[in-house]
Amino acid sequence: MKFTLCVWRQLNSDEPGSMVSYEVDGVSEDMSFLEVLDLLNENLVVRGEEPIAFDHDCREGICGMCALVINGVPHGPEPVTTACQLHMRKFTDGQTITVEPWRAAAFPVIRDLVVDRRSLDRVIQAGGFVSVNTGSAPDANALPISKDAADRAFEAAACIGCGACVAACPNASASLFVAAKVAQFAALPQGQPERLQRAIHLVEAMDREGFGGCTNHYECEAVCPKGIPVSFIAHLNRDFLKAALMSREVRDVPPAVEAEE
Amino acid sequence: MIRLVRLFSTSVGDKLIVALTGGALLVFLLGHMLGNMTVFQGPDSLNGYAAWLQGHPLVWFFRFGLVAVFVAHVLVTVRLTKANRRARPVRYSRRVARQMSFTSRYMVLSGLVVMSFLAFHLLHLTFGVIQPEIYQLEDSQQRHDVYAMVVSGFRNPWIAGSYVLSILLLGLHLIHGAASLFQTLGINHESYTVLIRYGVYLLVTGIVLGYCSIPLLIFSGTVSLEGG
Ligand code: HEM
Numbered sequence: 001m002k003f004t005l006c007v008w009r010q011l012n013s014d015e016p017g018s019m020v021s022y023e024v025d026g027v028s029e030d031m032s033f034l035e036v037l038d039l040l041n042e043n044l045v046v047r048g049e050e051p052i053a054f055d056h057d058c059r060e061g062i063c064g065m066c067a068l069v070i071n072g073v074p075h076g077p078e079p080v081t082t083a084c085q086l087h088m089r090k091f092t093d094g095q096t097i098t099v100e101p102w103r104a105a106a107f108p109v110i111r112d113l114v115v116d117r118r119s120l121d122r123v124i125q126a127g128g129f130v131s132v133n134t135g136s137a138p139d140a141n142a143l144p145i146s147k148d149a150a151d152r153a154f155e156a157a158a159c160i161g162c163g164a165c166v167a168a169c170p171n172a173s174a175s176l177f178v179a180a181k182v183a184q185f186a187a188l189p190q191g192q193p194e195r196l197q198r199a200i201h202l203v204e205a206m207d208r209e210g211f212g213g214c215t216n217h218y219e220c221e222a223v224c225p226k227g228i229p230v231s232f233i234a235h236l237n238r239d240f241l242k243a244a245l246m247s248r249e250v251r252d253v254p255p256a257v258e259a260e261e
Numbered sequence: 262m263i264r265l266v267r268l269f270s271t272s273v274g275d276k277l278i279v280a281l282t283g284g285a286l287l288v289f290l291l292g293h294m295l296g297n298m299t300v301f302q303g304p305d306s307l308n309g310y311a312a313w314l315q316g317h318p319l320v321w322f323f324r325f326g327l328v329a330v331f332v333a334h335v336l337v338t339v340r341l342t343k344a345n346r347r348a349r350p351v352r353y354s355r356r357v358a359r360q361m362s363f364t365s366r367y368m369v370l371s372g373l374v375v376m377s378f379l380a381f382h383l384l385h386l387t388f389g390v391i392q393p394e395i396y397q398l399e400d401s402q403q404r405h406d407v408y409a410m411v412v413s414g415f416r417n418p419w420i421a422g423s424y425v426l427s428i429l430l431l432g433l434h435l436i437h438g439a440a441s442l443f444q445t446l447g448i449n450h451e452s453y454t455v456l457i458r459y460g461v462y463l464l465v466t467g468i469v470l471g472y473c474s475i476p477l478l479i480f481s482g483t484v485s486l487e488g489g
């Protein structure tokens with residue numbers, strides 16, 4: 001197969017970027033989309049040009065590192081599939097394919113297709129966890145959890161934090177991400193003590209990082225590689241409303257600790 | 262109090278305000294529609310209804326409340342829209358929407374249409390600026406002849422047409438708005454998704470048909486100055 005790739009090239013966050021066209025030949029339909037970028041990069045290196053920088057790690061759809069807007073859709077045309085798991089047989093030979101980075105104020109471009117997604121980490125640091133004492137593992141059934149609750153928590157916990165929801169949202173909102181975290185812990189007994197505070201802290205952190213708000217377009221749900229539904233956003237709204245009206249304290253969250261570079 | 266202000270200034274809090282004010286406006290729209298439909302019962306009904314409203318001890322309370330709710334809806338929306346635009350400073354060169362609806366995409370636009378229609382409507386029938394000649398009429402009981410005003414007003418094809426068009430566009434705002442209201446207030450559960458979806462279509466169709474029937478039936482001559 002042969003393709004024309006139209007790729008966003010940007011040297012660093014200060015330089016302006018632009019779309020650049022490349023021809024790639026000899027693509028097998030069994031290749032993943034990332035392997036096509038690998039192939040193109042090998043050609044670029046041979047020609048003495050700078051290879052295209054892009055994020056990836058596991059290449060099996062679980063780490064959430066790959067982050068490409070392919071032909072105008074985050075993670076490409078195949079539903080519930082990460083870019084690394086997208087195969088070229090889903091495209092037609094000779095097609096022109098555009099490749100862009102996630103675009104959001106909260107995700108500044110570092111280089112080419114690589115964006116800085118630490119804003120999502122800082123949102124998590126603001127409250128996306130449960131505070132429990134560590135120690136030896138508790139007995140498996142000491143804390144009864146219904147199958148329904150466990151399934152719901154698991155459905156939300158499937159979020160790999162890739163940020164496709166932000167990339168797809170016309171408002172670059174991280175609502176689906178935040179909602180998944182809130183719903184995951186809210187379904188479980190361990191999440192109850194901090195439940196309402198968590199909703200407040202995550203929403204405030206999301207705003208602070210410069211993500212937009214939800215206006216119910218539901219584009220996030222359509223591109224989420226883990227199929228996380230927008231009903232979790234309704235859950236977030238519900239917990240937030242309850243927190244706003246019924247909980248007492250609002251702590252100020254300690255400033256997020258930057259990870260070592 | 263400070264805490265409430267802080268929480269209702271977040272993106273989710275703002276959305277809750279938009280939903281609550283939007284819901285209140287929706288209730289008003291329904292009530293206003295039912296009241297207006299007394300026009301079909303003839304001059305006496307509509308003029309009596311109008312006189313009762315004017316003389317109601319709480320009329321100013323409701324007027325101020327309505328204005329406050331409307332202003333809050335618009336101002337908070339403006340704040341949200343600004344923040345949302347800021348969140349995506351660089352646009353995609355190619356972006357294909359997957360399931361975003363036409364109505365959700367044009368909420369600001371349809372909202373602005375509603376706002377300009379509202380201004381026009383108030384100037385027309387509340388302040389009598391647009392057709393002053395029909396505004397000063399009185400009926401046999403010395404009440405403001407709202408019936409004659411409305412019926413003569415909608416005889417004009419431009420007036421009737423612009424009302425119908427505006428109501429249709431308001432319907433677009435309401436289709437997304439009414440469905441969003443549930444999601445924003447946290448009501449989303451697979452066992453009543455279908456109920457909400459079709460309930461919203463039914464409600465909005467009812468509102469649009471109810472309001473449009475007035476100018477349409479008057480313009481077509483079904484409802485005339487003599488009543489009935
Ligand atoms: C009779 C008048 C109006 C009614 C009944 C109404 C109703 C609603 C409702 C129910 C919502 C949904 C709230 C939610 O998302 O949960 C909404 C949203 C919205 N309204 Fe209105 N509205 C009216 C007038 C206006 C006006 C004059 C504007 C002018 C700017 C406006 C702009 C918006 C926008 C932009 C949204 C979308 C917010 C979002 O998607 O997050 N509305 N409206």
Ligand code: FES
Pocket residue numbers: 055056057058059060061062063064065066082083084085
């Ligand atoms: S590279 Fe790990 S999810 Fe795609």
